[in-house]
Amino acid sequence: MFIYTVQPGDSVYQISQKYSVPFDQIRLANGLNQTNIVPGQALVIPTNTYIVQPGDSFYSIAKMAYLSVNLLIRTNPTISPNRLQPGMRLTIPNISNYQATGLGFYTLRTPEQDQSLINNFAPYATYIAFFEYHFSIDGSLNTINDATAIRTAWSRRVKPLMTITNLTESGFNAQLTHQMLNQPSARNNLVNHIDQIVTNKGYAGVNIDFEQTLAADRDLFTGFLRELRDRLKPKGKLLTVAVPPKTNDNIPWLRGYDYGGIGSVVDLIFIMAYDWHHGASEPGPVAPINEVRQTLQFAIDRIPRNKILLGLPLYGYNWTLPYVEGTIYPGISNQNAVQLAMNYQVPINYSEKDQSPYFQYVDDQGIQHVVWFEDARSMSVKSLLIREFKIEGAGVWQLTLGFPEGPWILTNFFHIKKS
Structure with missing residues (x-):
């Protein structure tokens, strides 16, 4: 390739x-x-x-x-x-000799759609994390229709993970996490419910995706993960966690995530190495290579390399210009971004500094836009980082967004581990 x-x-x-x-x-x-x-x-x-x-x-x-x-x-x-x-x-020599773990997040749809997507992605995945269960203040969990997805994953030698989030109707809720962590009965209740679902439904393990965790809850969050590990590990179940990217430990809104403490507890850490620019920020690269590199350097000094998965985004953002502070700009899949450039017949630029593609266009209403996204080049550079830092592998958010070039890139740079 x-x-x-x-x-x-x-x-x-x-x-x-x-x-x-x-x-x-x-x-x-x-x-x-x-x-x-x-x-x-x-x-x-x-x-x-x-x-x-x-x-x-x-x-x-x-x-x-x-x-x-x-x-x-x-x-x-x-x-x-x-x-x-x-x-x-x-x-062109084959360089796919790097043994890597592949994780894909997938938002469940209908059983038929679940089966089709899992079958398509199975050759390139070690794990698929099904999105999502979310907890209530008392530690109880919602129910989802995941039986077909779990069964299909196992049949294709992919290990299914249940994803637990702190999502509410208004988005990720740090206060919900705070209240649960600070109530021993709720925390224990959540551990019990996760254990029951993982065991009864036949999941290989769980992925914890508690976002915006407060600095005050740093030790409680790590402690919760330890309690969950102690429940799951004797049964041979995996504990994985998604964490935001950090380049130092002094960023106030990221203090809730103790890389070293978490790394000593869980089996795998999915680092969400993206959204340096996002829908609520000014325009710019979603996953600039220097920041991704700095994140990995910070991580490997605190987390065993064989526990680190580099998160890759299958999306970008579409900003209107001029940028207006306080505006929420929409996300766009990488594939749709390319399609948009083709529809408007505008050239795609590539930032060598950020190793990220972008383009500008004027829509049918005369409004100027700038789109930053990821493509085969930026994904290949990040794949080389995985090999350079000798970490465990990669994960993507999220599979329903699609990225046709993805399988070619994965199989070019890696040999994906299977169960």
Whole structure:
């Protein structure tokens, strides 16, 4: 696999001819329902052979394939870097030898839809966390129709996890978590209910996603996780947790998450390494690479590497300009972002500093927009970070958003662990 950045005047047909890859393979690998691609668009080219083009070098080809130049040269020993000629064929080496855990969050829909999506994603997942159960102030849980999803996951060698959140009608509720954690009876009740559902429904374990946890509840939250672990571990059940990204321990609104304490208790930590810019912020990259790198550096100093999953967003945001403080701007899936650029026929830019794509357009009402999202390039760079930091793997939020290039990227960089 390599990633081609569309140039002015390109068409999918021309690209397929240039690299001798069937048109339909390129279209399917990138989820293209139409072929009016735009300059700057990143296309996954699903092949292990690269046909040299005018102006190419080993360096430029290695960059497109996210390889080191030395590895590309070693894989093609009969071709001298100083004698590279158009039309030559280079073998792109297989680098999927990194054993990684893959986690996908999935918002349950109908049993039929659940079965279809799980079947499609199963080859690329170790775990799927079903979203979501949420607790009440007394520690009780709601009920959801998850039987088909659980059964399908196990049948496809994917371990199902139940996700518990502090979601209410108004969003994630820190006060709800605070009240539950500070009432021993409610806390014990929640542990009991989680234990019962995991055991009775046949889940492999649980994912705790309590967001906006207060600094005052830092030790109580870690203590709750310890109580839950002590209940689940003797039964062979997993305890995983989702946490926000941190680059230091002095950010007031993130003090509720003790990376070191949590890491000593749970089996896996999903770091939500995104939303540096979001629907309530000014425009900018959702997951800028420098901040992601700093988050991982902070994490590995406190959490065992084999417990860390890097969270990857399958979405971006669409801001209108000029930005108005206090406005909530909508999210947009990565796939729909590309579709939007194609619909308006505007070029896609790529921030080298942030390793993130973005574009601007003017809508039918004459309103200017800027969209930041993730694409095959930004996801590939983050995949390299996982290998560089030698962490356990990756997780995505969330599968219903879709990302056709995702399976190609995952299987290019990793060998996904299965049960």
